[in-house]
Amino acid sequence: MSENTRSYAALRPSAVSSLAGELRLACMRISRRVRYESTDSIAPHQFSVMCRLEESPRSPGELAEIERVSAPSMTRTVGGLVERGWVERAPHPTDKRQVVVTLTDDARKALKDTRRKRDAWMAVRVSNLDPEEQAILLRASEILTKVANE
Structure with missing residues (x-):
């Protein structure tokens, strides 16, 4: 069966719980690393x-x-x-x-600089992934945004 026609079965509740924990930890680690690595003072x-x-x-x-x-x-x-x-x-x-x-205007500049540093840190990591992994992250980003907005 090709990847485009593959059907996915719903995860068992225990697997959903495990996935939820793994996603939460991964998101927390990325958030922490982005804050730390961007060396911002905010x-x-x-x-x-x-x-x-x-x-x-x-x-x-x-x-x-x-x-x-x-x-x-x-x-x-x-x-x-x-x-x-x-x-x-x-x-x-x-x-x-x-x-x-x-x-203040100083705050707007600080926000812009902080975002630029954080985005640059993440862009380096994403650019080191292969195209398939980048495509998966693109889809995952859409899904995680949906989860965050619920």
């Missing part, structure tokens, strides 16, 4: 918050909810970003008890 939690702010300005409460952390934890993260000059606080336009956090 902590992972700060990078995540900065990416959220790149989408739009937000209140610390909104950021805490999106990032699934406590409000005091987000207050500390935002404070660290303010100290580094990567975000600015401004009064909320409709609720004077709140603030809105926005990225």
Whole structure:
């Protein structure tokens, strides 16, 4: 049977569980390596918050909810970003008890540089794979994005 006409049987629940664990560990290792190898100076939690702010300005409460952390934890993260000059606080336009956090131009540059370094690290590894492995990763990337968006 050719590869194009091969049918795939559903995995047994124990095999699905095993695959899920292997995928989780592989994704965690790649994420850790990309952060480490790119030698960026942005902590992972700060990078995540900065990416959220790149989408739009937000209140610390909104950021805490999106990032699934406590409000005091987000207050500390935002404070660290303010100290580094990567975000600015401004009064909320409709609720004077709140603030809105926005990225600075320095933060946008830091995000761009960090992404460039991380992409370059990954591109070297992918370029060392054979064409079949690259095609498999292309499909796997689509599938993993689908899983992440559920």
